Amino acid sequence: MASNDSAETTGEATGTVVGRRKAARYMVPVAVAGVAAVTIGLVPALADSGDPDLPKITAQELVEKIAASDEEQLSGTVKISTDLGIPSLGGLAGSFAPGGQGSDSTSSAAPDAKLMELASGTHTLRVAADGPDRQRLSILGEGSEYSVVHNGDDVWAYDSESNEVYHARSEETGGKAGKHTAPKGVPTTPKELAEEALAAADDTTSVTVDGTAQVAGRDAYQLLIKPKQSGSTIGSVRVAVDASTGVPLKFTLSPSSGGKAAIDAGFTKVDFAKPDASSFSFTPPKGAEVTEADELKAEAGKKGATDKAQQDLGALEDFKGVNVIGEGWNAVAEIELPGGAGLPADGSGDMPAQAQQFLDALGDKVTGDFGSGTVFRTRLVNALMTDDGKVYVGAVTKDALVKAADTAE
Structure with missing residues (x-):
């Protein structure tokens, strides 16, 4: 070679x-x-x-x-x-x-x-x-x-x-x-x-x-x-x-x-x-159920947004964008959630049971100068959600997330 x-x-x-x-x-x-x-x-x-x-x-x-x-x-x-x-x-x-x-x-x-x-x-x-x-x-x-x-x-x-x-x-x-x-x-x-x-x-x-x-x-x-x-x-x-x-x-x-x-x-x-x-080339097989995207869009329009969806859209108006802490591969995004709310409390009924089980499996409680929150871990992308409704996310370790939250302005 x-x-x-x-x-x-x-x-x-x-x-x-x-x-x-x-x-x-x-x-x-x-x-x-x-x-x-x-x-x-x-x-x-x-x-x-x-x-x-x-x-x-x-x-x-x-x-x-x-x-x-x-x-x-x-x-x-x-x-x-x-x-x-x-x-x-x-x-x-x-x-x-x-x-x-x-x-x-x-x-x-x-x-x-x-x-x-x-x-x-x-x-x-x-x-x-x-x-x-x-x-x-x-x-x-x-x-x-x-x-x-x-x-x-x-x-x-x-x-x-x-x-x-x-x-x-x-x-x-x-x-x-x-x-x-x-x-x-x-x-x-x-x-x-x-x-x-x-x-x-x-x-x-x-x-x-x-x-x-x-x-x-x-x-x-x-x-x-x-x-x-x-x-x-x-x-x-x-x-x-x-x-x-x-x-x-x-x-x-x-x-x-x-x-x-x-x-x-x-x-x-x-x-x-x-x-x-x-x-x-493609032709729908005989007997196949065909769904047209424009029909789905029209049907959704007729039904209109639910009250919950309207609430979510209203909350998005309060979204303050992303602040980047650090640089390069250690950069962490700081995101303030609409309404300043953290995760729903266990047993509150605000989150589907499957979703709550999934989050619990990933979660790791942490504290620091920023206060307290939960780190959700994967092998690559980790996220810290604070109890006061901020999220810090990046391809960094748990300690790096906590440090970023501690130094955030």
Whole structure:
């Protein structure tokens, strides 16, 4: 294996790829950790055939190679394995997701609800893309399959287990072309995950080339991204970058606490040839129940908002925004909840039993100069909710959250 220069980048070096603001430096580590919890990423190849001997490349050159990659046609088989250390959500996530059981109008095929299942466990997917207007994602289950197909102005989702179909026009999804196979704002490829990680690369971050690998039968360089600061729950992000195209093939996020990767995602098979047009065609199967997005919207409009929803909307008017404490990977967002209320007291009846049980499983009571509150912990993103209605959240340890709350103005 050829020796690769491990050139460490600075804020100026990576600044040629992505712009930064203080808020962005906070959001990216959290987005990489949490998002990636509900999103479509791709796990590593099942078997590698050895490290390839590739020409030397610096970290800066590899970052630029990722930014310059413009492959919009591909197909392949992928896997995603997510272990955030969160207790099983069961049916809870679907109940509160759009189109879930907690909504006035439901469809088990609605993408926002179904894709929440990727928040934990290991899943096998098939993907295909042909430019910004045609993509297909299929989640393979035991004897069942869930697919989301974006073809021009139409977005179709089909759940074979329930034989339900969800249909929306592009303008109804609220997103831009090419972003319809996942909830708005969720990265849908290893490339997008890698770019978000690189957006955090300033002088608090080490970015180096750490050897080579072979992923899905393709030669790749390995880009290693690590926080320089202590106190972050993120230990490292490793991205395998296709040596030929610059496309990230594998994304692995490891927690600072050690153990298995929190997110291990990568292609097991990939082809950059133009997929067959039939990959993006869809006709509802005979007997399937079809739900139209515009009909759901019209039905919700007729019912009107409930008193509780009106109260919630009114409370949002008091929202005072986000204050960022610290910088880089140790940045913590301070959020003042509308109305200044903390968590409902146990047994108050203000929270569903499932939700209360879930929060109790994560909660850890803490005190400090700020007063008292509860820290909700995962392997990556932690949050402190104070008894007086403030929330501190970040990809940092419990002690770092308490310190941030103590020093908040």
